[in-house]
Amino acid sequence: VxxxxxxxxxxxxxxxxxxxxxxxxxxxxxxxxxxxxxxxxxxxxxxxxxxxxxxxxxxxxxxxxxxxxxxxxxxxxxxxxxxxxxxxxxxxxxxxxxxxxxxxxxxxxxxxxxxxxxxxxxxxxxxxxxxxxxxxxxxxxxxxxxxxxxxxxxxxxxxxxxxxxxxxxxxxxxxxxxxxxxxxxxxxxxxxxxxxxxxxxxxxxxxxxxxxxxxxxxxxxGTRTTPDVVATKLCTLELANLRSVVSHTAGFPMLARISQSDGSQDFTRRSNVADIATRGPLTPDHVIRTKRVPLIVEGDFTEALARYTQDYEDYFSRHSSDHHTRLDSAPRWAVWPGQGIVSFGRSLKDLHVVGDIVEHTCSAIADGEYLGGWRALPAEDIFAVEYWELEQAKLKKSGTSLPFQGKIAMVTGAASGIGRACVESLVEGGAVVVALDIDADVAGMYSGTNILGLRCDVTDGLAIKNAVDTTVQQFGGLDIVVS
Ligand SMILES: [Zn+2]
CATH class of the missing domain: 3.40.225.10 (Class II aldolase/adducin N-terminal domain)
Known part of the structure; x- marks a missing residue:
């Protein structure tokens, strides 16, 4: 520092x-x-x-x-x-x-x-x-x-x-x-x-x-050098599928973003990644944001998620008492070998926070391994923070979320008239919106990170495909199209 x-x-x-x-x-x-x-x-x-x-x-x-x-x-x-x-x-x-x-x-x-x-x-x-x-x-x-x-x-x-x-x-x-x-x-x-x-x-x-x-x-x-990693081409459809099954498990829609930095890809390619990534968080307070362990994406997404959920439920029943209310059992980040590290969150802010924590965590785990072995706190200590009475009290007080919270929308003709009104109303409802228009001004028209303005001629099939790819790269999927 x-x-x-x-x-x-x-x-x-x-x-x-x-x-x-x-x-x-x-x-x-x-x-x-x-x-x-x-x-x-x-x-x-x-x-x-x-x-x-x-x-x-x-x-x-x-x-x-x-x-x-x-x-x-x-x-x-x-x-x-x-x-x-x-x-x-x-x-x-x-x-x-x-x-x-x-x-x-x-x-x-x-x-x-x-x-x-x-x-x-x-x-x-x-x-x-x-x-x-x-x-x-x-x-x-x-x-x-x-x-x-x-x-x-x-x-x-x-x-x-x-x-x-x-x-x-x-x-x-x-x-x-x-x-x-x-x-x-x-x-x-x-x-x-x-x-x-x-x-x-x-x-x-x-x-x-x-x-x-x-x-x-x-x-x-000391300094550890990260090897240069040959970039993997992201399959956006796979990422959207992953986000979809994770959202289903959570019981509410979540945004997703993948990090394919050299550090992330190198981490996911370690032969023992499933072991070292699931020993526990960097500091216990991160558990509120990241859960104790990530999802390891291996084979079929639905099956991997089912195993994750079962493990989470077992962890809860092992450590909980009668007064605890179980949180959703969906992961907040995933290690996808060969692809990268995926973060999940209900809002862009959450996504950003999880992404930062996870980046620091993976780097610390790599350092810990380099020093002879990464070791995190036992699960019961992590559980005590995740299910802390003060956090559980916050949970009971939290109100209902916006109707489109965690959803991803695309609107065409978004630079003016009905299109523009749709963008504004979807964002007000909690969605993130990709605003398309043939008018190049659309790119600079919207401020705020919840709207991405893209110039796009909707009569051009390739331009549409690119817009959908960008949407998935930025937010993890696509739920609503207004055209
Ligand atoms: Zn502290």
Whole structure:
């Protein structure tokens, strides 16, 4: 990773600790090798003056729903520090109660829910605390003898925390482990199979420590060269069939996109890909997006899916209790040997998030194998995150989706009149739309990623075929044609 710190940008924050917190959080958020799509969190301990002029010690911690890359001051929730420290001393606390207690301790009632790691941030006795899910550090921990590797790399400069569920349990674990610790001797904390923390009273020192520890991990892994791969020609009809059977299994339509990069193709061609790809995710929080394992596309799609579904149901019944509601059993990504890596999602945003996570995951697995063996957490730990009470609660609250969510439409004569109205109405209903018109202006007419404008003469059979191919490459299939 590059150190992106810029003194004049930092000085522009003046004495405002929260502004500085926003600044250095974004530096972490900008690097996909540190955090991906909402991962990681940061905080600053500061004071908050209320309407009466009373000062309160607070932890400004990343609020849920915010992304470090784009976070603003209002993305940090001010939580009373004394309450967080008392919570840390409770013998036990459910995550729902923790969320409740943390909301109750907010000094701004309209702030977002504080990160589930707020208590852990509170007990770290430094002003600035940074937490990332660095690919390189997590990869080292996800190998055979991962802990020994971390220990020999960092020595006593870091505290090594065995994997426990994020949230209260993790905060409790760290509190217990550090009763006798002299924090000033630590440069950071490595959480096995999860990520790392750095801290300092100075924003730059904490950020520098993050960059330093991650750089050391990257050097330890070294560079792996990906062989040049002869590109395989994509059979769009096959991809559309795959998307169709996956959507059927899910019970709702999903978009699909294939990555045929050298890295993806090389990964799918490994002789043991079915084994290494299904050991588990890079970090447990990815399971919400990617499920625990991908579909391995071998032979007949329907049969491969049936095996996947059966395995998912077995995994659920092995680990679940009565209060769990089973999620759909469809995969969110697939390894298609010789073709590439396919991502699935209900929206383009989902597709993009899954695609990024999977790219980093495959690269980490390849690194882990190179280091002597990729090893992920046992299925029961992954299940605990996938079926976390907070996630299950979100599920119960989620409303109904739009009527065309996950559907792919093609509209001809889309540059004007009825065609244009159809495009707009389909997009409003949640569909992604390929808008065709003989008028070349159609390509630039629509903004927003849910519409792809293509010039196409619909009396030309080859032009139509190309438009359909492009549609499948972009979105995975075709459900609705308006002509
Ligand atoms: Zn984390």
């Amino acid at each position: 590059k150190n992106l710190w810029n003194n004049s940008d930092a000085e522009a924050c003046g004495e405002d600790l929260l502004a500085l917190r926003v600044y250095s959080s974004r530096l972490i958020g900008q690097d996909p090798n540190l955090v991906l799509h909402g991962g990681g969190n940061t905080s600053v301990k500061s004071s908050y003056t209320d309407l009466f002029g009373d000062h309160h010690e607070v932890l400004y911690v990343k609020g849920s729903g915010w992304d470090l890359e784009t976070i603003e001051a209002e993305g940090f929730s001010p939580v009373r520090l004394d309450v967080l420290l008392r919570l840390a001393r409770l013998p036990s606390l459910t995550d729902s109660d923790m969320v409740h207690a943390q909301r109750g301790a907010l000094l701004n009632p309209s702030a977002p829910n504080p990160s589930v790691e707020a208590i852990l941030h509170a007990i770290i006795p430094y002003r600035f605390v940074d937490h990332s899910h660095s690919d390189a550090v997590v990869t080292l921990t996800n190998t055979v003898q991962g802990e020994e590797r971390i220990r020999s790399l960092y020595g006593n400069r870091v505290l090594i925390v065995p994997y426990v569920m994020p949230g209260f349990e993790l905060a409790k674990k760290v509190a217990e482990m550090t009763l006798e610790t002299d924090w000033s001797e630590l440069q950071g904390m490595i959480l096995m199979n999860h990520g790392l923390f750095t801290f300092s009273d100075d924003a730059k020192c904490s950020y520098d420590a993050m960059v330093q520890l991650v750089t050391e991990a990257e050097l330890e892994i």
